[in-house]
Amino acid sequence: MKTKDVDLLRRSDLFRFLPDEHFEKICSLLQEEQHDFGDLIVKQGDPANAFYILISGRARVVKLGANNGEEIVLGTLRPGDSFGEAALSEGGTRSATVRCSTRVEVLRLDRAEFLALTEAVPELREYMQVTRRARTLQSFLYEFSNFGRLPTSALRGMIEKLE
Known part of the structure; x- marks a missing residue:
């Protein structure tokens, strides 16, 4: 792994306290x-088999709406952002699709290693649970309310205040 990638990981919310x-x-x-560009890293409905950290580029998180099947943009991932933890923790399927908006480099952690790590580090497990709840609420608000018209940053700010 490149030194710049290690530095990015160490500064990320997810790993800085490890x-x-x-x-x-x-x-x-x-x-x-x-x-x-255009590749799907994960697809909504597919089995969850890994956790990802975006190292370079940008990707969009999208979900098919329950009411009309239209694609709903849930957010944009940038270097340092992670995704895939919710489905891994629950042993389920992907709740959203992640599509590359540019050329992207990610770091992948397979399910078994991810689960072992969250067992070994309770603080990491707690952080993942808080993140999962916030993302679930954000997804619900985007899909089923007029809050979906707000910019992602404004919606995240509202969710943080609710917690």
């Missing part, structure tokens, strides 16, 4: 992947 021993272990388990 003890060095756990951080080094997770870095050794991460696999690099490259995706081109």
Whole structure:
């Protein structure tokens, strides 16, 4: 893994509080992947088999609306953002699709390693639970209310105040 990628991970909300021993272990388990513009990294409804951290580029998170089947944009992922933890924790399927808006580099952590890490580090597990609740609420508001017309940053700010 490149030094700049390690630095980005260390500064991310997800990993900045991890003890060095756990951080080094997770870095050794991460696999690099490259995706081109338009590629799907994960697809709504597919089985959850990995957790991802975006290292470079941008990707959109989209979901098919329950009422009309239209695609709803839930947000944009940028370097340092992670995705895929909710379905992994629950052993389910992907709740949204992540589509590349540019050429993208991600780091992938397979399900077994992800679950072992969240068991070993309770703080990480708690962070993931809070993140999952916020994303579930954000998705609901986008899909079933007029709040979906707000910019993502405004909606996230509202959700943080609710917590």
